Amino acid sequence: MNEVERRQLKDWLASPVHNRREEVCRLFAHIDNYLHHLRLPLDREQVYRSLYPSRVFDDLHLRQLCHYLLQSTETWLAWRNSDSTPTPSLLAEYRARGLGRLFEHSYKKAIQTLEKSTHRHPEYYWQHYLLARERYAWDSARGRLGNLNLEHQEELLQVALLGFKLRQAYLSLAPQQLSDMPVNIPMLDAVLANAATAKQQAIPMVRIYYLAIQLYRQTEEDAVFEQFSEAFRAHSHIFTTDEARDLLLLGINFGIRRINTEQGAYLRACLLLFQQGLDTELLLEDGRLNTLTYNNIAGIAIRLLELDWASTFLETYRTRLDSRDREAVYALNAARLAYTRRDYAIALQLLRTCNDLDFVHQMSARILQLKIHVDNQEIDLALNHIRNTRTYLKRQPNTGYHKENYRNILLLSEHWCKRPAYDQEKYHNWLTAVKNTHPLTERAWLLGLI
Known part of the structure; x- marks a missing residue:
């Protein structure tokens, strides 16, 4: 708990x-x-002695306390997350x-409170329905039969x-992208038809949920992704922070998967979603930006040649990274930016500071250094670097897809460096290999060597 929460809980406990x-x-x-203040570990006997200085330690009594x-804390937590709107039970x-x-006053206040909120999620319509049902019960009990709101209740x-159904459906479908295990969603086709x-579709909540589901069900993914991105950018405020973050990440992850399969058309839409996530702080958790997110944003901006924006982003959010690997992650991405600007000397200088990184980051730094040597036609340095990187790669266990991708990059780079200058057959064989090898995340760079 933070300091404000602890103070609130203290006040809660002080109330009889x-x-x-x-x-x-x-x-x-x-x-x-x-x-939280002394930052010392707790000792059960010392805790009991502070509560009852003159008593013998009683472990059972301490457990009861x-x-x-715990019970009081759980009650407080439940109260904090309860709806402060006058509830239908009060009506x-x-x-x-x-x-x-009092009924009319509370009913009016409840409606006003709901309308003041920017949220237009399923809970908003559900609360409106519950209030409408109480309105109906009040009016019908007093014989106001000409003013009943039955149709309004049905619509709400x-x-x-x-x-509710659409939201649960997209949450159920999303994990299927990571596994082959199907999830049966009853009545989904009928729900989608409605x-x-x-x-x-005129209701933003329904449209965004509907498009989120269609991302995983239709073949016309380019158009659907663009529609989803546009709708979410316009209406993200109608969801709670947690749900808006879930939807944002759903869209981003979908786009990243397509980018990883070399579908560059998704780059711009992904960057716009990332920028929205930064502007609204949906991508921040406790004020911190995830390292992978930082890398993805920088990488996409650089690929789109939004170099000035990328530079500003790297500096602005540098301090939002975890302090344990902040400088190394910043240096790697700054090196990527310098490489794109062809500032090779600066890029190499930054790469020398990329120490103590995990496997993927370390390999990213090594591949970037290889590209600099090849671009500068430093063939001996490039081949020596390939040998050293292969040795490093062999020592890394359980790296799956990543190891295969890096092996392909190293092999094709080595073949390029060793190619005979005038052997057209080997040149065409190399070109065919580059086009047909999978996975190969540096395909565009290799083709650009021609």
Whole structure:
């Protein structure tokens, strides 16, 4: 818990409405002090002695107190995540007691609170439906039969349930991209048919969920991805932060998979999603930017030759990286940028600082150094570097797809360096190999050597 949360929990425990055991407050204060202020480990006997200086240590009693503290904490956590909007259950109480003025006031307040929120997710429509149902119960009980909202209830219920179903469907379909295990989603075709109607497509929530599902079901993926990206950029604010992040990552991951299969048309749309994620801070977790995300954003921007933007991004978000590998990851991406600008000396200087990186980062640095030697026609240096990199690669266990890709890059680079200058047959064989070898993430660079 952060400091604000701990202070709120302390106030919660101090209220007799929530806790009548004063020693539970003292137990929390002791734990808070030791863990967050003194930063010392807890000792059960020392904790008990601080609560009861004159008593003999009683482990069972301490366990009971810890259990009470846990229960109170869980109740507080549940309360923090509860909806502060006047609930339908409160309206039901007023209705049952015939308190018309309070009913009308609370109903109006609940509607206003819902409308003030930017969220238009399934829960929004569900809450509207529950309020409409209470409105109907109140009006019908008083004989206002000409003003019943039955059709309005049906519409709200339809949109809410459609939203719940579509959201669950795209969440169920997404993991299938990582495994071959199918997931049975009952009534999905009927649900999608309803969601495809013009009336439902006019609702941003429905359209975004629908397009998210279509990404995994249709062959016209280019158009669907563009539509999804455009809809999400326009309406991401209608979702909670967590759900908006899930949808953003769904779109980004889909685009990255297509980019990795050499479908460059996805680069621009992916960068726009990344930029939106940065602007809205959806890509940040506790103020930090994931290393892989940092690499992907820099890589895509560089491939699109958005070099000034990439440079600004690298500097701006450098401090948002994990401090343990911040400088090395920054140096690697700055080297990639310098290489693209043909500042080879600066790129090599940056690569020399890329120490203590994991396998993928280390290999990325080595491949970049190889490209510099080949581009500069430093053949001896390139061949020596290939030998050293092969030795390093052999020592790395369980690297699967990555090892095969790097082996292909090293082999084809070596063949290029050793090619006879005027042997057209070997040249065409090499070119054919480059075009047909998979996986090969540096295919475009190798073809550019011609």
